[in-house]
Amino acid sequence: MASTLFAKIWQRHLVSQRSGQCLLYVDRHYVHDGSIHAFEDLAARGLKVRRPALTFGTPDHYVPTTSRSAADAPTAEIRFMVENFDRNVRRHGIPAVHLDDARQGIVHVVGPEQGLTQPGLLIVCGDSHTSTHGALGALAFGIGQSENEHVLATQALWQRPQKTMRIRVEGRRPAGISAKDVILAIIGRIGVGGAVQHVIEYAGSAIRGMTIEERLTVCNMSIEAGARAGMVAPDETAFSYLAGKPHAPKGRLWDEALKYWKTLPSDPGATFDSEVSLDAATLEPMVTWGTNPGHVLPVSGSVPAGETRALEYMGLQPGTRLEGLKVDRVFIGSCTNSRIEDLRAAAAIARGRKARVPALVVPGSGLVKRQAEAEGLDKVFLEAGFEWRHAGCSMCVGMNGDLGKPQERIASTSNRNFEGRQGRGARTHLMSPAMAAAAAVNGAIADVRKMS
Amino acid sequence: MNEKFTRLTAVAAPYEPVNVDTDQIIPARFLKVPRKDGYGKFLFHDLREAPGFVLDRAPYDRAKILVANANFGSGSSREGAAYAFRDAGFRALIAPSFGDIFFNNCLKNGIVPARLPDEICSSLRKELSEKPGSEITVDLEAQLVDGKHAFVVDPFFRELLLNGVDEIGMTLSMLPDIENFERAYASSARWTSAL
Numbered sequence: 183m184a185s186t187l188f189a190k191i192w193q194r195h196l197v198s199q200r201s202g203q204c205l206l207y208v209d210r211h212y213v214h215d216g217s218i219h220a221f222e223d224l225a226a227r228g229l230k231v232r233r234p235a236l237t238f239g240t241p242d243h244y245v246p247t248t249s250r251s252a253a254d255a256p257t258a259e260i261r262f263m264v265e266n267f268d269r270n271v272r273r274h275g276i277p278a279v280h281l282d283d284a285r286q287g288i289v290h291v292v293g294p295e296q297g298l299t300q301p302g303l304l305i306v307c308g309d310s311h312t313s314t315h316g317a318l319g320a321l322a323f324g325i326g327q328s329e330n331e332h333v334l335a336t337q338a339l340w341q342r343p344q345k346t347m348r349i350r351v352e353g354r355r356p357a358g359i360s361a362k363d364v365i366l367a368i369i370g371r372i373g374v375g376g377a378v379q380h381v382i383e384y385a386g387s388a389i390r391g392m393t394i395e396e397r398l399t400v401c402n403m404s405i406e407a408g409a410r411a412g413m414v415a416p417d418e419t420a421f422s423y424l425a426g427k428p429h430a431p432k433g434r435l436w437d438e439a440l441k442y443w444k445t446l447p448s449d450p451g452a453t454f455d456s457e458v459s460l461d462a463a464t465l466e467p468m469v470t471w472g473t474n475p476g477h478v479l480p481v482s483g484s485v486p487a488g489e490t491r492a493l494e495y496m497g498l499q500p501g502t503r504l505e506g507l508k509v510d511r512v513f514i515g516s517c518t519n520s521r522i523e524d525l526r527a528a529a530a531i532a533r534g535r536k537a538r539v540p541a542l543v544v545p546g547s548g549l550v551k552r553q554a555e556a557e558g559l560d561k562v563f564l565e566a567g568f569e570w571r572h573a574g575c576s577m578c579v580g581m582n583g584d585l586g587k588p589q590e591r592i593a594s595t596s597n598r599n600f601e602g603r604q605g606r607g608a609r610t611h612l613m614s615p616a617m618a619a620a621a622a623v624n625g626a627i628a629d630v631r632k633m634s
Numbered sequence: 635m636n637e638k639f640t641r642l643t644a645v646a647a648p649y650e651p652v653n654v655d656t657d658q659i660i661p662a663r664f665l666k667v668p669r670k671d672g673y674g675k676f677l678f679h680d681l682r683e684a685p686g687f688v689l690d691r692a693p694y695d696r697a698k699i700l701v702a703n704a705n706f707g708s709g710s711s712r713e714g715a716a717y718a719f720r721d722a723g724f725r726a727l728i729a730p731s732f733g734d735i736f737f738n739n740c741l742k743n744g745i746v747p748a749r750l751p752d753e754i755c756s757s758l759r760k761e762l763s764e765k766p767g768s769e770i771t772v773d774l775e776a777q778l779v780d781g782k783h784a785f786v787v788d789p790f791f792r793e794l795l796l797n798g799v800d801e802i803g804m805t806l807s808m809l810p811d812i813e814n815f816e817r818a819y820a821s822s823a824r825w826t827s828a829l
Contacts, residue, residue: 202789205808207815207816219713233828236829277829303826326713326735332805335805340790375708375731378708406709438824438825474708
């Protein structure tokens with residue numbers, strides 16, 4: 183019977199079934215500095231981490247981006263979170279990269295970068311953006327801390343089977359249209375609840391033509407459409423991305439893995455519970471105007487009427503054009519858009535220009551930072567008046583104290599424009615890295631297609 | 635350890651907004667607070683700074699059930715959102731749909747998330763607004779709200795909740811199954827080895 187990529191991975195990890203739930207085996211359990219309650223509960227029960235070597239940790243949510251020392255956290259409570267992470271992973275013998283390690287970074291950047299994320303693996307992490315890892319053909323989804331604790335204790339997890347949705351993006355993206363624009367357009371189409379209880383498989387020529395970093399951006403925001411996981415069938419692009427990565431299989435194991443990975447793509451004739459299609463050729467740069475990622479329009483659009491509460495929070499009137507809307511701050515970073523290709527796209531716009539508002543660039547990992555510096559991107563940003571920081575989640579969620587101020591309008595490459603997300607009262611407009619850089623040098627939302 | 639849930643009759647509060655994300659239910663800055671300190675005070679924290687929030691008005695301040703709208707608890711996986719409801723005394727949430735991770739987090743914290751059709755949720759919210767202090771009954775055994783509106787909780791989690799079974803303890807009792815799986819898996823997928 184024709185099977186989907188999702189069903190193949192699910193079936194392969196099925197340990198047992200009971201009353202409609204499946205006990206799934208977990209290949210990789212990523213943990214971070216926010217996973218505190220899971221470790222506390224585990225300790226309270228006197229349980230050990232059953233398979234520490236299948237667990238991997240990096241601190242990201244609470245880490246300072248101004249230095250590589252937890253001592254520089256703005257409060258004692260934030261410092262405690264980073265140090266507590268170190269203690270937890272050391273106590274349980276969990277492999278981890280700590281803050282002083284160049285490999286440290288946002289877990290959803292580090293996993294693929296280190297080759298830990300591979301096709302066909304089942305990956306979980308206590309963070310909803312775990313959907314990111316599906317870009318390499320893994321089944322990866324976010325879990326709560328009780329589920330974290332369950333995985334730590336058993337290396338398995340009870341889940342109900344999910345429905346499947348295939349989103350085909352066909353055609354060629356016009357110049358200036360990024361992967362971020364593709365996923366924002368998808369969310370705009372199906373809505374923030376459009377894929378609840380579903381796993382999305384992204385397909386079509388525009389997806390196949392994307393680099394892995396672009397696919398990571400698309401899969402990352404699956405949760406913003408309500409889907410716990412998003413995936414792309416592994417192909418030559420994925421295999422060549424993985425080849426030679428530190429944790430990728432080597433030699434004969436690589437050959438064995440590759441043979442299996444090639445069996446993973448959905449079979450011809452496999453059916454999905456729902457299908458959506460999108461024409462990449464018609465896309466424009468996308469910008470959010472409201473308080474969820476479904477509140478999104480092409481940059482040429484104007485603020486719609488109707489969402490009174492969202493408009494009040496955003497300080498916007500219906501009919502206001504998005505292009506030209508003044509911003510107070512810019513954030514380039516997050517697990518959505520902090521990889522080297524993102525920084526190159528932003529730097530291409532910043533080069534030779536000056537930021538008119540405070541702008542923060544936060545690479546996704548120490549290795550992304552190092553690569554950007556080798557390419558001179560740090561100098562481009564610094565000369566343009568942008569701040570160049572160390573890796574972390576930073577102003578996407580502000581847990582480390584990198585926050586916007588009330589009523590500040592922020593052009594951001596992150597994934598959520600929820601009320602208060604980037605600071606109490608802060609007003610977030612989501613967009614691509616190039617668009618965010620354009621907003622920084624214009625002091626206003628600008629159409630990157632008009633800038634050379 | 636999960637506290638049993640069989641049937642609850644309690645004052646319910648209506649909450650109208652759609653797509654309520656977990657950042658609204660509990661802002662990120664509270665997630666580093668130790669659980670033993672209690673999360674009830676963080677429930678809808680920033681929204682409650684404006685006077686007149688529904689849960690601060692009598693008789694809704696006694697509510698143990700919330701009737702909400704579509705895609706309730708979307709966004710972040712923060713379990714603090716479920717802790718906040720639980721510690722504020724809520725044992726059941728009713729909505730047309732829930733964020734998937736939040737839905738699971740509720741089940742792990744002794745909260746029944748009941749999905750009812752849109753029109754029934756809106757009529758319940760309307761009734762609760764018009765007759766403040768009305769009680770609602772959520773019966774997990776019969777999977778009925780007010781004896782007539784059917785909902786379905788995964789049979790697995792329903793059994794755990796009805797009997798107060800500890801999920802981790804139960805899975806640990808299946809350890810031989812997991813070990814058998816691991817042996818077969820290790821030989822068929824050698825490249826997925828330990829770090």
